Amino acid sequence: TPAKDTAIRSIDTTIVDAPTRRRHRLSNTEVTHQSYVLVRVLLENGVSGIGEASTLGGPRWAEESVESIRATVMTYLAPALRGQSALAFEANAIRMGKAATRNYAAKGAIESALLDAAGKTLGLRASSLLGGAVRERMEVIWALASGDSGQELEEAKEKLRRREHRQFKIKFGFNRPQSDLKRLEALRSGLGNDVRLIVDVNQGWSEAECVRFMPALEELDVALVEQPVSALQLEAMSRVAARTSIPLLVDEAAFTKEEVARAATMGCGSVYSLKLVKSGGLFEMKRAAAVAAAHGLELYGGCLLESSIGAAAHLAAFCTLPKLEWGTEHFGPRILVEDLVTTSIKFDEFEICVPDSAGLGVEVDEDKIRVFARKD
Ligand code: MUC
Ligand code: MG
Structure with a gap:
């Protein structure tokens, strides 16, 4: 018909x-x-x-x-x-x-x-075409990235107060390591020891800077350090991973599933960040997740500040994964002054909810x- x-x-x-x-x-x-x-x-x-x-x-x-x-x-x-x-x-x-x-x-x-x-x-929901949902909501991380520690502390407290986010990813690498560490100290002392803090260096440090400054991140009980060194320096990343007690999150170093296999085999990290812009498709992103999991890596639902449209696509695949140990960071819909859909994806009690209508489940505005x- x-x-x-x-x-x-x-x-x-x-x-x-x-x-x-x-x-x-x-x-x-x-x-x-x-x-x-x-x-x-x-x-x-x-x-x-x-x-x-x-x-x-x-x-x-x-x-x-x-x-x-x-x-x-x-x-x-x-x-x-x-x-x-x-x-x-x-x-x-x-x-x-x-x-x-x-x-x-x-x-x-x-x-x-x-x-x-x-x-x-x-x-059918997109997730049904991707294998079917095994979860309908997941914990959602917020990124602190203004570079102004006073503003960042206020922003984090507001997220906690509103029960929207209780895990924060702090963007590093645009300041000298010493001043980024000061920002982190201010956040740790302002937020207390129960809040989970993740650091994303976006390739900003050399191996030497990692050797010098990772111990300070350990002291501040950072839960995860994302892509500290250049994506091209797999050997350096694996040496950093071996020296530190903090698990490393592989981001820019592995786009394809073949790159995931190599980074995992070389011991570059113990968690992998899943992103559509790295995999080129949701089916392929699921295969990257399987390769990572088969090598013993945990999974993290990454983002590139998508609106509710891109977030809905990611969630359709994330919700079908047998395991997603670190939840997701799809805060994008909330960082926009105006989302691009008529009804934004729902955030509730520190979690993001997978849309439940047909297709991606969002309607373009x-x-x-x-x-x-x-x-x-
Ligand atoms: C990245 O490198 O993870 C995701 C969140 C954020 O603040 O930056 C992006 C990209
Ligand atoms: Mg990253």
């Missing part, structure tokens, strides 16, 4: 620049707005789907920028998929792999949109998209 004709009619993109509530700093960039490429697919049955590719400050966190993502989608990936069934997830991933190497954010956004459209066609769409 026509309603079941899941052939892909068109794929389109919109770049949006959505303002953030405050400046968000990382080792090599800072943002006051989040730039996304929204990918819309339209099927022959008239059903549409939405996906989101997130970036951080241009082509800096990874090599893709919104401009390159749009070009890759429109010039190479969309032509490879037009006319194919949206339900042929694995075949479509192979087609995208042949049309473009890497470009994982672009591919991940398209696959998310196809899952959304396919789910809406069939009346077209008025907001019009306001934030890049005019060029």
Whole structure:
């Protein structure tokens, strides 16, 4: 029947620049707005789907920028998929792999949109197509990244008071290690010993700085240290991991499942951060999770400050994982002045709730998209 004709009619993109509530700093960039490429697919049955590719400050966190993502989608990936069934997830991933190497954010956004459209066609949640949910909510971490320790302490206290977040990831690497440590000391003494603190250095330290400063992080009872050294320095990361009593979280050092296998075998860390922009698709992200788990790594549900659209895609896969020891950090919908959907993903009692309607379970707010769409 026509309603079941899941052939892909068109794929389109919109770049949006959505303002953030405050400046968000990382080792090599800072943002006051989040730039996304929204990918819309339209099927022959008239059903549409939405996906989101997130970036951080241009082509800096990874090599893709919104401009390159749009070009890759429109010039190479969309032509490879037009006319194919949206339900042929694995075949479509192979087609995208042949049309473009890497470009994982672009591919991940398209696959998310196809899952959304396919789910809406069939009346199924995206998570059902990904294996079915084993959890409906997960603990959600908040990131402190203004660089102003007074502001950060206030922000964290507010999150605790409102019972929204009780675990915090502190962004390091944009100051000298000594001043980042002062920020951390202020947070630890202001928040007390029961609050779980995670540090993300975003590749900002040398091995020598790790040797010098990891003991101070141990003293402050940091639960996890994310990507302290360059993503290219796997040997150095593994030596740092061997010296410290804090587990290391592998982030930029491993995008593909093959890279996960290598980083795990080399002992670069004992936790892996899952992200669509690293895996290039939700099915592939689940395989990366399996490879990490098979090597004994615990799992952390990573983000790149996605809106509720990208967060919903991640949650659809995270909720199907047998284990997700560290929960997730999908605070993105809350860092935006305005989310991009009509009803934001629900946060409740320190947890984020997986949307429960068909597809990704979020509805795009077209008025907001019009306001934030890049005019060029
Ligand atoms: C990263 O490196 O983890 C996620 C949260 C945040 O503050 O930065 C991102 C990227
Ligand atoms: Mg990180």
